[in-house]
Structures are given as structure tokens and as C-alpha cells.
Amino acid sequence: MKNLYINTRFFFSLIGVGIVYVLAFFFPVLMWVAHILLLLCFLAVMVDYLLLFNQKNALLAQRILPEKLSNGDENFVKIDIKNNYSFKISTKIIDEIPFQFQKRDFLITKTIDPDKNTYFQYSLVPKERGEYSFGNLNVYASSPLGFVARRFSFQKDAMLPAYPSFVHLRKYELMALQSEFMLGGIKKIRKLGHTMEFEQIKEYVPGDDIRTINWKATSKTNRLMVNQFQDEKSQRIFILIDKGRTMKMPFNGLSLLDYSINAAMALSHIILKKGDRAGMMTFSKKTENKVAAENKSGQLKKISEALYNIKTDFFESDFNRLYQDVKYSLNQRSLILLFTNFETLDGLNRQLKYLRGIAKNHMLVVIFFKNSELQTLIHKNPESMQEIYDEVIAEKFEFEKKLIIQELRKYGIYTVYTLPENLNIDVINKYLEIKARGIL
Numbered sequence: 006m007k008n009l010y011i012n013t014r015f016f017f018s019l020i021g022v023g024i025v026y027v028l029a030f031f032f033p034v035l036m037w038v039a040h041i042l043l044l045l046c047f048l049a050v051m052v053d054y055l056l057l058f059n060q061k062n063a064l065l066a067q068r069i070l071p072e073k074l075s076n077g078d079e080n081f082v083k084i085d086i087k088n089n090y091s092f093k094i095s096t097k098i099i100d101e102i103p104f105q106f107q108k109r110d111f112l113i114t115k116t117i118d119p120d121k122n123t124y125f126q127y128s129l130v131p132k133e134r135g136e137y138s139f140g141n142l143n144v145y146a147s148s149p150l151g152f153v154a155r156r157f158s159f160q161k162d163a164m165l166p167a168y169p170s171f172v173h174l175r176k177y178e179l180m181a182l183q184s185e186f187m188l189g190g191i192k193k194i195r196k197l198g199h200t201m202e203f204e205q206i207k208e209y210v211p212g213d214d215i216r217t218i219n220w221k222a223t224s225k226t227n228r229l230m231v232n233q234f235q236d237e238k239s240q241r242i243f244i245l246i247d248k249g250r251t252m253k254m255p256f257n258g259l260s261l262l263d264y265s266i267n268a269a270m271a272l273s274h275i276i277l278k279k280g281d282r283a284g285m286m287t288f289s290k291k292t293e294n295k296v297a298a299e300n301k302s303g304q305l306k307k308i309s310e311a312l313y314n315i316k317t318d319f320f321e322s323d324f325n326r327l328y329q330d331v332k333y334s335l336n337q338r339s340l341i342l343l344f345t346n347f348e349t350l351d352g353l354n355r356q357l358k359y360l361r362g363i364a365k366n367h368m369l370v371v372i373f374f375k376n377s378e379l380q381t382l383i384h385k386n387p388e389s390m391q392e393i394y395d396e397v398i399a400e401k402f403e404f405e406k407k408l409i410i411q412e413l414r415k416y417g418i419y420t421v422y423t424l425p426e427n428l429n430i431d432v433i434n435k436y437l438e439i440k441a442r443g444i445l
Contacts, residue, residue, distance in 0.1 A: 008156040009054070010145060015152045018046045049152055056092070056148045057155040063089050066159045068100065068142045074131050074167040077259050077267055083126040086144060088117040095147045096123075097154070101140025105133060131167045132258040134266070135314055139163040169312045170267035205233050240445055241298045241337055242276045242436070243367075244269045244285040247345035248315055249322030254346070256377055256425045264425040265344035265372075266312045271429045272342070272436060273308050279440065285311065290320045292330040298339065324359040331363050340445050342370045342432065348402070353409050361416050368445055370419040370435055377424055379403060 025039040057063070069083035082102075088094055098113040106129060117123045131137065141158040206222050209229035222230035246269060252262040259267075269285060276283040277300055284298030285308055294311040296304075322345070331341070341363060347353045363369050382399035385392065410420050419439075423431040439445055 009058075010154045010156060012147060012151055012154055015046070015050060018049075018152070022046060046152075049150055053148055053150040053152045056090075056150070057146065057153065060090065063155075064094075064096075064144060064146050064157045065089065066098075066142055066144050066157060068139070068160050068163065070139070070163060070165055074129070074137060074165050075170050075172040076131050076134050076167050076263060077170050078172040079128045079130055080172075081126045081128050083124070084113075084142070085122060085124050086115065086117060087122050088119060088146075090146075090148075091119050092148060093118050095151065097145040099143045099145070100127075101143070102129065103137035103139060105131065105135075105137060130258075133260075133263065134167050134169060134312075137165045137167055139165070166313065168309055169263075169270040171270060171309070206230050207233050239300065240281045241335075241339035242281050242283055243298055243335060243339045243341045244272065244283070245327070245331075245341060245343045246285065246287045246312075246315070247289070247322050247343070248287050248317050249289045249345075250317060250319040251322070251346045251348070252344075253317045253319065254374075259425070260317065261346055261374055261425060262315070262317050264374075264428050266315065268372075268428045268432045269312060269344065270305075270309060272432050273305055275433055275436065277304055283308065286330075287315055288327045288330075289318050289322050291323070291326055295334075324356040328359040328362045332366070335367065338445075339367050340370070340436075340439060341367045342372060342436070344372045346373045347409050348405075350405055350408050350412065353412060357412070357416075360413070360418060364416060364418050368419070368439070370421060370439075371413055372421040372423075372428070372432060372435075373406075373409070374428075375406070375422060375424045376402065377426075380424070 022039060022042045025035055025042060029036040029039050065087040067085045069085065071080055071082075074080045082100070084098060084100070086096065086098070094117055096115050096117060098115065100111055102108055102111060113125070113127070115123050115125070139160070139162070141161050144157045144159070145154040146157065147154045206219055207230065209218065209231045213231050217231045217233075219230045219232050246262070246265050248262055252260060252265065254261050256264070273283040273285070280300065282298040282300045283304055284296050286292050286295040294315060296307050296311050335341075343360075343363075347356075360369060360371065379399040379402055382395050383403060385396065387393040387396050406422060410422055413420050419435070421431050421435050
């Protein structure tokens with residue numbers, strides 16, 4: 006009986022019978038009508054019960070989950086339900102989705118014809134990495150009478166891991182590998198000079214750069230010959246992710262740490278496709294989750310596993326320890342992309358000597374974030390004294406960020422200052438720009 010549930014139609018029927026009994030006090034002839042209606046009501050419940058419970062595998066349902074969830078992206082869960090009853094049923098589907106989504110009103114209703122299937126899907130957008138546990142897939146089936154419902158439960162305790170965003174990796178790859186990086190925000194980069202690796206000597210064709218003419222080969226063959234170059238490959242690109250307390254700040258449900266991790270995944274994918282070596286580490290009080298810079302086939306999976314369950318530890322990040330570890334573990338010149346966040350110039354000045362130390366031996370790019378809430382205040386037309394005050398304070402903070410950029414540039418440190426939602430595109434752009442200019 007634990008799978009038996011009374012529908013609202015039964016209670017409405019009892020209310021109707023009760024009204025007839027009340028009227029029977031004033032019109033005694035209705036008393037027999039009330040008795041008959043009450044009897045019919047309970048007979049209908051018994052018939053409904055027999056229709057629903059006389060068959061063992063009357064309804065089959067399956068929840069089809071992806072292999073893993075992509076953090077911050079739309080992930081689809083598919084449901085397949087088969088009606089083995091000989092009559093049409095009305096169903097209410099309640100899937101016990103993981104508690105992290107805090108969705109307490111999940112309900113989908115479907116009507117299924119006899120011996121037919123219904124197939125549908127719903128989407129989930131995880132906002133944190135880690136493990137997500139699903140409970141029961143509950144299906145409540147009602148016959149055309151609709152007085153009672155039978156509950157069917159399937160697939161209890163399914164667990165899915167949520168990894169850093171991987172859904173759009175293919176999109177970024179297609180954009181980055183095109184000859185002109187105009188699609189989707191990735192800009193076209195003009196190549197400067199010839200800091201490429203020599204590939205071969207070929208015959209000149211209209212459009213080739215005349216500065217690449219090989220006059221020695223031209224004199225030997227009596228035809229114009231030019232040197233052909235290819236992009237320099239196997240360069241070491243290292244990603245550093247700050248997981249201190251400043252990276253806990255949330256925007257649109259995701260923390261700055263999550264945005265950084267998603268960007269690190271997208272960037273690592275492009276780095277490997279370009280033939281360079283991708284490596285990474287995280288840091289706060291100490292450096293952790295180290296992945297050596299390689300370009301082997303399983304490198305992206307290694308990086309994904311290292312980033313899978315990283316969380317902020319709410320400590321003040323130790324840049325001195327970071328400098329020491331980078332100095333002794335990275336003994337070849339590398340491009341280092343540092344994901345962190347500086348809110349004030351004083352905060353930068355406390356760490357600047359360590360950043361300058363890293364920049365002496367490597368090309369350092371510091372990536373930090375615009376506060377999207379401040380951007381809203383700056384571009385808002387103030388209508389009251391309070392709004393004017395808020396705008397002035399927001400502009401002060403924005404000006405301090407510009408001073409941070411100038412201070413870093415003074416010491417040859419490159420920067421990416423961007424909104425969290427634009428991070429992936431802007432970081433890939435910076436990497437492609439450095440590659441195109443050949444300054445590594």
C-alpha cells in the first residue's frame with residue numbers, strides 16, 4: 006500500500022457527497038441519493054485500484070544521464086517512459102535531482118497511450134564542480150477514473166561528476182584554428198616580423214611576402230624562390246590559478262575560481278591543438294594540483310582531472326611561495342598565464358615584487374576581473390544623490406583597476422582585464438596574439 010496515493014479527484018468527490026448530505030437535512034428525499042453517490046465513490050476507488058495494481062511491470066521508465074556534467078553549461082537529462090497498461094494513463098514525473106540545484110518544484114505531467122512510449126528531456130545548469138547524486142525517478146500513474154495513483158520508482162542513487170566546462174571546447178577550437186579569428190569575438194591578429202620556424206624553400210607565387218625571397222636559391226634555379234615558415238611549436242604554456250579567498254566572489258552563480266577553471270580548460274584545449282605544451286598548477290598557501298607541461302594525447306584529461314574538485318580555501322594567497330616554486334620547477338622560459346584578482350593598488354603592491362621576479366625569467370600575463378556590478382553602476386544614469394554617490398565610488402574602483410594595469414605594464418607584465426563572462430574569449434585572444442607576434 007506504500008505506493009498507493011489518493012488523488013484530489015477523490016477528495017472533491019467526497020466534498021460533493023458531503024454537500025448532498027447537508028442538503029438532505031432540508032430535503033429528505035436526497036438522503037438516498039447521497040448514500041448511492043457515496044457507494045459509487047468507493048466502488049470507483051476500488052475499481053481504480055484494481056486497474057492500476059493488477060499488473061506487475063505495468064510501467065517502465067529510464068533516466069538517461071550524460072557521462073559527466075559540464076559546469077556552468079546547460080546539460081540535458083533524458084527520460085523514457087513506456088506504458089504497458091491496456092488503457093491511457095496520466096502521469097506525474099518527479100525526478101529527485103541533486104540538492105545542489107535547490108529545485109523543489111520539479112514536476113512534469115504527461116499523458117501516455119496504451120503500449121506507447123513518451124520521450125522528453127529537461128536541462129540542468131550546475132554552478133559548482135564535484136559530485137551530484139540523483140535520487141529516485143518517481144512516476145505517479147493514474148487511470149482515466151483518476152481517483153488514485155500508483156507510484157513507480159526507478160534508478161535510485163545515480164551519481165554524476167561535474168567537470169570544468171567542456172561543452173564549448175569544440176567551438177573554441179574551430180574559431181581559433183581558422184585563418185581569420187573574427188567569429189564569435191576572437192579577433193584577427195596581424196603577424197609581425199618573422200619569428201617562425203623555417204619549413205622549406207618554395208617557388209614564389211603572387212601574394213607571397215617579397216621579404217622572404219631567398220636570393221641564393223633564386224640565382225641557382227633562375228626562378229624566384231621564397232622561404233616558407235611555420236608557427237613555432239612545442240612552446241611551454243603554464244596556467245597558474247589562484248584559489249585564495251579573493252576568487253570566491255560570485256557572478257551569475259559561478260565564482261571567479263569557476264570562471265578561471267573553465268577558461269583554463271578552454272585555453273588548454275587550444276594550446277594542445279596549436280602543438281604547444283600545456284601545464285598548470287593552483288596555489289594559495291602552497292602550490293598544488295601540478296600538471297607538467299606536455300602535449301601528449303592524454304594531457305587535456307590530466308588537466309581536467311586536476312581541476313575537477315578544486316575549491317577556494319579562504320586563505321590569503323602566498324605569492325612568495327608561488328615565486329619560489331615557479332623559480333625551481335620551471336627552468337625553461339615559458340608563457341605563464343596567472344588567473345587571480347586584485348581589487349586595489351595596495352593589494353597589487355604587496356605582491357608586485359614576486360610578480361616581477363617571475364617576469365624576469367618568463368613571459369607573465371596577469372588575468373584579473375572587472376566587477377560587472379560596478380560596470381552597471383557606472384553606465385547607469387543617476388537620478389538621486391545616493392545613485393550619484395554610488396556611481397562616484399564605482400568609478401573610483403574602476404580607476405584603481407586601470408592604475409593596476411599601468412603598474413604591471415611598467416615592469417613588462419602583460420594583462421587581461423575582462424568581465425567574467427568574457428574570460429574564455431579574451432584569454433584565448435591573448436594567447437593567439439602572443440603566438441602571432443612571436444614574442445615568446
